Amino acid sequence: GAVVSQHPSWVICKSGTSVKIECRSLDFQATTMFWYRQFPKQSLMLMATSNEGSKATYEQGVEKDKFLINHASLTLSTLTVTSAHPEDSSFYICSATHLVFSPLHFGNGTRLTVT
Amino acid sequence: AQKVTQAQTEISVVEKEDVTLDCVYETRDTTYYLFWYKQPPSGELVFLIRRNSFDEQNEISGRYSWNFQKSTSSFNFTITASQVVDSAVYFCALSEASFQKLVFGTGTRLLVSP
Numbered sequence: 001g002a003v004v005s006q007h008p009s010w011v012i013c014k015s016g017t018s019v020k021i022e023c024r025s026l027d028f029q030a031t032t033m034f035w036y037r038q039f040p041k042q043s044l045m046l047m048a049t050s051n052e053g054s055k056a057t058y059e060q061g062v063e064k065d066k067f068l069i070n071h072a073s074l075t076l077s078t079l080t081v082t083s084a085h086p087e088d089s090s091f092y093i094c095s096a097t098h099l100v101f102s103p104l105h106f107g108n109g110t111r112l113t114v115t
Numbered sequence: 116a117q118k119v120t121q122a123q124t125e126i127s128v129v130e131k132e133d134v135t136l137d138c139v140y141e142t143r144d145t146t147y148y149l150f151w152y153k154q155p156p157s158g159e160l161v162f163l164i165r166r167n168s169f170d171e172q173n174e175i176s177g178r179y180s181w182n183f184q185k186s187t188s189s190f191n192f193t194i195t196a197s198q199v200v201d202s203a204v205y206f207c208a209l210s211e212a213s214f215q216k217l218v219f220g221t222g223t224r225l226l227v228s229p
Binding site: 045 | 158159217220222
């Protein structure tokens with residue numbers, strides 16, 4: 001069964017609103033979670049790395065004030081897309097791991113459409 | 116910097132044909148990991164294989180096989196006797212020693228027709 005749950009699976013929102021995406025590890029403590037973004041027919045690009053209890057590390061070119069990441073517990077990380085615009089429409093997918101050298105588990109992804 | 120190249124954007128085959136998906140990588144690390152993932156139309160990533168840089172043995176799992184050649188920095192994936200259910204986008208990925216932060220290739224879309 002799925003060990004990483006991502007919610008919602010899809011969301012449609014209006015331009016200017018904020019959207020929160022959750023990534024939960026179901027049966028392990030996720031010390032590190034990763035957020036990826038995938039535009040249609042493109043590859044997955046790492047957006048940020050979050051470690052439980054500390055600030056996320058963002059990849060170059062990713063606006064940290066627009067994509068707020070919170071990893072407040074060992075089983076939950078959230079990605080909030082603030083003031084969403086149509087160009088933020090994408091497939092967002094998280095992955096989680098317990099420790100270095102532990103298996104990496106992916107969520108099922110969230111398809112965000114901003115109208 | 117790490118980089119993964121999947122030169123084949125899309126491949127179309129007829130069922131039962133064999134197909135090989137190419138993957139070429141670049142890294143300065145001596146210890147690294149290579150992965151293949153399948154992404155069906157529903158979007159989730161299905162893990163297929165992880166291989167570390169010290170293990171050049173080829174691997175076979177049912178109809179799937181992988182050929183790792185360190186000398187050419189390639190990690191190719193072959194599907195034998197392809198089936199319609201194999202239609203998906205396949206990603207090759209590379210990570211540093213801790214195999215957590217993945218760098219993905221651009222993917223190869225495989226279309227298997229009946």
